Each structure stands twice: as C-alpha cells, then as structure tokens.
Amino acid sequence: MALTDDAIARIRGMISSGELPPGARLPPEPQLAAQMGLSRSGVREAVKVLESARVLDVRRGDGTYVTSLAPRLLLEGLGVAVELLRDDTLLEVMEVRRLLEPVATGLAALRMTDTQLDELARILEDMRAAADDAEKLIGFDTAFHHTVVASTGNETLTSLLAGLSGRTLRARVWRGLIEANAAHTTIDEHHAIYLALRSRDQLLAQASALMHVNTSEAWLRTVLAAKAADV
Amino acid sequence: MALTDDAIARIRGMISSGELPPGARLPPEPQLAAQMGLSRSGVREAVKVLESARVLDVRRGDGTYVTSLAPRLLLEGLGVAVELLRDDTLLEVMEVRRLLEPVATGLAALRMTDTQLDELARILEDMRAAADDAEKLIGFDTAFHHTVVASTGNETLTSLLAGLSGRTLRARVWRGLIEANAAHTTIDEHHAIYLALRSRDQLLAQASALMHVNTSEAWLRTVLAAKAADV
DNA sequence: ACTATAGAGACATCGGACGTTTGCCGTGGT
DNA sequence: ACCACGGCAAACGTCCGATGTCTCTATAGT
Numbered sequence: 001m002a003l004t005d006d007a008i009a010r011i012r013g014m015i016s017s018g019e020l021p022p023g024a025r026l027p028p029e030p031q032l033a034a035q036m037g038l039s040r041s042g043v044r045e046a047v048k049v050l051e052s053a054r055v056l057d058v059r060r061g062d063g064t065y066v067t068s069l070a071p072r073l074l075l076e077g078l079g080v081a082v083e084l085l086r087d088d089t090l091l092e093v094m095e096v097r098r099l100l101e102p103v104a105t106g107l108a109a110l111r112m113t114d115t116q117l118d119e120l121a122r123i124l125e126d127m128r129a130a131a132d133d134a135e136k137l138i139g140f141d142t143a144f145h146h147t148v149v150a151s152t153g154n155e156t157l158t159s160l161l162a163g164l165s166g167r168t169l170r171a172r173v174w175r176g177l178i179e180a181n182a183a184h185t186t187i188d189e190h191h192a193i194y195l196a197l198r199s200r201d202q203l204l205a206q207a208s209a210l211m212h213v214n215t216s217e218a219w220l221r222t223v224l225a226a227k228a229a230d231v
Numbered sequence: 232m233a234l235t236d237d238a239i240a241r242i243r244g245m246i247s248s249g250e251l252p253p254g255a256r257l258p259p260e261p262q263l264a265a266q267m268g269l270s271r272s273g274v275r276e277a278v279k280v281l282e283s284a285r286v287l288d289v290r291r292g293d294g295t296y297v298t299s300l301a302p303r304l305l306l307e308g309l310g311v312a313v314e315l316l317r318d319d320t321l322l323e324v325m326e327v328r329r330l331l332e333p334v335a336t337g338l339a340a341l342r343m344t345d346t347q348l349d350e351l352a353r354i355l356e357d358m359r360a361a362a363d364d365a366e367k368l369i370g371f372d373t374a375f376h377h378t379v380v381a382s383t384g385n386e387t388l389t390s391l392l393a394g395l396s397g398r399t400l401r402a403r404v405w406r407g408l409i410e411a412n413a414a415h416t417t418i419d420e421h422h423a424i425y426l427a428l429r430s431r432d433q434l435l436a437q438a439s440a441l442m443h444v445n446t447s448e449a450w451l452r453t454v455l456a457a458k459a460a461d462v
Numbered sequence: 463a464c465t466a467t468a469g470a471g472a473c474a475t476c477g478g479a480c481g482t483t484t485g486c487c488g489t490g491g492t
Numbered sequence: 493a494c495c496a497c498g499g500c501a502a503a504c505g506t507c508c509g510a511t512g513t514c515t516c517t518a519t520a521g522t
Contacts (some may be wrong), residue, residue: 003505003506004279004505004506008283012311012314012315014286014364016314016315022317025322028472028473029469029472029473030472038507039394039506039507039508040507040508041272041275041506041507041508042506042507043507044272044276044473044474045275045276045279046320048276048279048280049279049280049283050237052239052280052283052284053283053308053312054312055315058473059473059514059515060472060473060474060513060514060515061471061472061473061474061513061514061515061516062471062472062514062515062516063471063472063473063515064472064473069315069316069317070320071320071323074312074313074316075309075312077284077309077312078308078309078312080243080284081245081284081305081306081308081309082305084243084246084247084286084300084305085302085305085387086253086298086300089301089302089386089387091388092302092385092386092388093387095385095387095388096385096387096388096391099331099334099335099338099388100330100331103330103334103350104330104334107330116428128477133288154323154326154327155320155323156316156320156323156324156326156327157323157326157327157330160327160391167497172416191508226482234474235474235475238479259502259503259504260503260504261503269475269476270475270476270477271476271478272474272475272476272477273474273475273476275504275505278468289485289504289505290484290503290504291482291483291484291503291505292482292483292484292485292502292504292505293483293484293485293502293503293504294484294502294503294504295503295504344496358511
C-alpha cells in the first residue's frame, strides 16, 4: 500500500514546503506519474484524495491546481466526518459545542460591528416569521450562528463550529423542538443572545449562548432517547 | 466528475443509513463497480478517498471493511488539514486553542482521577529531566496535554484539540522557546496547571491553561515574525 | 477589432491483465 | 483429538493502453 500513499505524502510535502504554493498548477497526470515512479492510476487515486480534502482543485480539460488552502476549505472535511459519527458520540460533539460556543460568542460580543448586529436582527425577524417551517428555521438558525461566529473574524473558528453543527445534527434538534411546540422558546434564546451582543456584554453573551446550547443538548437527548426506544 | 463522487456519496450513504454498520464488509471491488454502474477504477478512487478519511479499512488480500467510525479515527483528518494551513492562519488556530483549551482544562479539573493526576506528575518529571532535548520535550508536552484533555472522557474533544495542536505547530513553538532559554518557564506553567488540577480548582485550571496558551501564542508570533524577516 | 472555429492538451472513464497478499481448508503427522 | 504445514482461491495493488469529453487558445475569416 505504499505507492499511492507515498504519492499523497509527496504531493502534500511539495505543498507544505512551498514548492507548490496556492494556485500552482501540477504537472499533467502522466508526467506526475513518471516523476513519482508509479502509474497514472496511482496518481489519480492520490489526486482524488487530495481533491476530496480540498487541497487540490481538478479542472477537467484544464489541469490540476493547488487550492487557496484557506481554512474554510481545509476544515470543510470536519463536517462530513461529524455527519458519520454514531448517535452515542453526538453527545460528545454537543459537549464540545457547550464549551466552545459560549466563549466564541463572548469574543463576538467584543468584535461585532453595528452592521453585523443589524443583520442579526434581520435574521431574527425571519426566524419569527417562519416559526412553523422546520426547513426555514434550520436555515435561519444556521445563518444566525454563522453570523455571530463569523464576526470574530476568525475563519478557522467559524469553519470549526460550522463543522460541529452539521446539518443533520441541527435538523434533529429542531425536529424535537417543533414537535414539542418549543420553537418559540428557542427563538427567544436567540433574541437573548442578540441583546447581549448588542450591548457588547461579553459575560452575558457567554451565558446566553450556554443556555442556548444547553437547550439544544436537552432536545438532542430527547430525540436520541425516542429513537433508542423505537428500536 | 459525477461518477466517482457519486460512488463516494453512495457508499457514505449506505454507512450513515446503517446499511453498512461499523465492521461490515463491502462487496469486492468488481461487484461494487457493477452495482454502482462504473468501472473498477472509479470504485477504487472512491474507496481510496473514504479510506484516507478513516471511514473504510482496506485489507489487501482480504477485503474492505467499515471502520469503527470512532471520533478518534474520523477526526484524525483535522490534523493533516491543520498541517497544511499557511503561516498567517496559524494564529487563528492559536486563537481557537486560546478559547477551547482553558474551558477544556477546567472541565478536566472536575473529572480527573487520582491515577490520571499521578500520571501527569510523572510526565512533568520527565519534562524537567529532558529540559534541553527539543524532541523529547515536544513528546512530553503532547503527552501532558493529551492526558489532561483525555481525562474529560470526551474523545471528540480530545481528537479535536490534538488536531489543533499538530506536531508542526508544537515544534515551532518549542523551537522558539528553547532558543530563547525559556523552556523552564513553560515547564513551570505546566506545573501550575497540574497544581490547579490536583486541587480540582476549575477556575484556576482555566486561568493557568489560558496563561499557558498565551505564552505559546507569543512564541509562535516570535517565530513567525523571525521567519517573515528572513524572507 | 471581433468572432467563430479547429486543434491541442488534459482529465474522465473504461477494460483487461498480472502480481502479491491474505485467509481458509484439507492433509498428514503426532 | 489436536496441531503444523502446504496449497488453493479470493481480493486488493499496480500497470497499461485506448477512447470520450471538456477547456483553453490560437488561428482564420469577416
């Protein structure tokens, strides 16, 4: 199993060493194969792996290029990984969010601009208007938290939290929420977070975010327990 | 580019739907190819991608199996992603650690067992004994923080922080530390964390961890600045 | 100067062949 | 009855060559 994996490692090495900077173009597959001493098939597998990791960008008919290597791209894989976690480990993910979201929201309280606060208010309105449409609620919920975290200006943090709050996870929580007619309570929690951010109160922002994650965790437990009972 | 990516998505779907539970064996490559309507080459690329993501385990001469899907495996990719981040985004990573490590250490203060505390003490001794060997120091440093975070019992959290504290990043920080003869100061910081954990003082644990990350960040800045000046 | 088109280059996919490794099972001996 | 050995079959690893399809570019024509 050495050949293809070697190729992966070598290409990665060329990138991290700076030999292949972001945007650089790789040699054509046949040439790359010759250069690394393996067949084109092996090179293709290696390239495919790096493409799926958003390290390479393969453009058919054109060539293969190194991506920008932005955190947003490289950390995208975290999301798909979390989607595959089994139910019993989703509570671990939730605990990480419980640790990270409050402090991240607290940091946002220090850095959020008025424009961003206005956008939050708009999303909050959208949320209230869509209080019975699960799909829309999930979308606005995602937008709300994304806006908050993005205001820290830390793309790595934003991508990380986005990955931890995968669509599947969110959908499960909201399903529990809506079925129990508790959507308005959760929307109020968002409002509390908004108020804390608006007043740039770091501690209050932390606290309100913790309350919110805690609620989410509780509903996730409910949903998971219901599913376990089904089986 | 649809065929291979479709295959990836389909296999992932079969896994998350429960059709292929952890440990399950996939059909042989030729059969899988027929079943999904593409050639063996395409299947191999798809399998390789999922293997690199630690979703599949390919055993030559035997067959292909679904891994345990444990967080430790699936989040392993985070580490390699972080290794490829460019220098200017490493500070973002450090900021995430600055947010996450203190609260994680605080949680550890509540959950650490006496046995684990004893192990910490042992690592601390090793560290003092190896105060001039960069390689060893990095190893003990990694072991120290791993032991602390692992005591939370949250494998997801542990893997996440491990990924954020990649070997390269650690090596850079320690290089700066040792060159400036500041290794002993950092070892003292570890001692402070240990004392806080030993007394099960959550707030003190948080504070000492923050001090420590802050020091690391400062040294990282120094190293990065020196490198930038070189160029 | 602009546009349409033809060609070259590059990736996408396929099919088959051969090597190597692994696991299993039957055989034979103890 | 148990164990060690050997051989077979299955499965992955690697390679090769051919063909399809898409992009970009340079050329020719208006």
